[in-house]
Amino acid sequence: MKLTRRIFLGAASAAALFPVRSFAATQIDFGDVAITSVSDGHLSLPPAFALTGLSPEEIADLSARHNLPADLHKPPCNLTLLWQGERLVLFDAGAGPDFMGSAGKVSASLEAIGVSPEEITDxxxxxxxxxxxxxxxxxxxEPVFPNAALAMGAREFAYWTDPGTAATIGVERESFAAGAMRRLKPFADSIRLLQDGEELMPGVSARLTAGHTPGHMSYEIATPEGRxxxxxxxxGNGHIALERPEFESSSDQDPPLGARTRSALLKALAASGDAVIGYHLPGSGLGRIRAEGAAFRFEEI
Ligand SMILES: [Zn+2]
Structure with missing residues (x-):
């Protein structure tokens, strides 16, 4: 049986830390495997980040239907925590202290569910x-998760640790290149680099889903009670990405490839009914993808 539950912080601290999501974590149990969506807070982005290329009328229509503010979009940041036997696996590390004041809250969310950064094994x-x-x-x-073994896609690691990337990535993402280099270099000798299809640990496989970045990986978690x-x-979001998957978004580094990857993934997820956690999908990001004609909709669990 699958159970879901939300874990809240005290009302006052929740409002201060998570003005968008307001809860620290949402957990789904698949038998003896538990998967938790943990909040890192939210981003604060100009609408142009995701909607460049749409007409003013299309933006107004989309914004009205999805309740998107005209000035600032605030997509949540949803990390995933997998509890399997002795292992406590965190997917992505969050924004940390230097990116945006509205993000970088994962330590507070972990604390709310009784997990310390030292306990993360992977x-x-x-x-x-x-x-x-x-x-x-x-x-x-210093590493925020000092005991965690780090893994990521081999292609992604090679791209961001290539000194040439800063010169080719474009001015608007130059700081991304320098920031990634600084944070990946210390792990160069110990990081495990994954190929498409490789099994990371029993039941967890890497799936290349390139386009948003050159080596973007998704991870498929199989349990006896569902995937x-x-x-x-x-x-990348709960509005245009679902309604028009083929829309080439400026938020992807390779917009045409991002659109092809997204369309194929949405089709597969709607057909299988598998659960997902989308980093910037609404609420906890934990839910299912449903087909609606040529478009899709996200149904939070
Ligand atoms: Zn993101």
Whole structure:
């Protein structure tokens, strides 16, 4: 049987830490495997980040239907925590202290569910954008999760640790390149690099879902009672990405490839009925994808 429950902080601290999501974690139990969506807070983005290329009328229509503010979008940041036997596996590290004041809250969320950073045994990265990996190191460049074995896609690691990337990534993402290099380099000797399809641990496999970044990985978690996909930013938001998967979004580093990957993933998830945790999907990001004609909708669990 699958059980879900939300874990709240005290009302006052929840409002201060998580103005968008307001709860620290949502847990789903698949038999003896538990999967928890843990809040890192939220991003604060101009609408153009995701909607460049739409007409003003299309933006107004989409915003009205999805309750999107005209000035600032506030997508949640949803990390995934997998409890399996002795292992406590965290997918992505959050934004850390230096990216945005509204993100970087994962330590508070973990504390709310009684988990200390020292207890994380494995840290698995979807991609190396700031909101996903700048939380690897603290203000003193010490690892935030000191006992965690780090893993990520081989192609993604090679791209962000290539000194040439800063020159080719484009001015608007130059700081992403420098920031990723600084945070990945200390792990270069110990990190496990994954290939598409490789089994990370029993029941957990890496799936290349490139486009948002060159080596973006999703992770398929199989349990005896169902499957869940940690999809990172392969489906980057709960509005245009679902309604028009083929829309080439400026939030993806390779927009045409991002659109192809997203369309294929949405089709597969709607057909299988597998659960997902989307890093920036609404609420806890934990839910299922449903087909609606040529479009899709996200149904939170
Ligand atoms: Zn992201």
């Amino acid at each position: 840290l698995v990265i979807t991609h190396a954008h700031p909101d996903h990996i700048w939380g690897l190191l603290d203000d003193f460049d 869940l996909w940690v999809i990172g930013d392969a489906i």
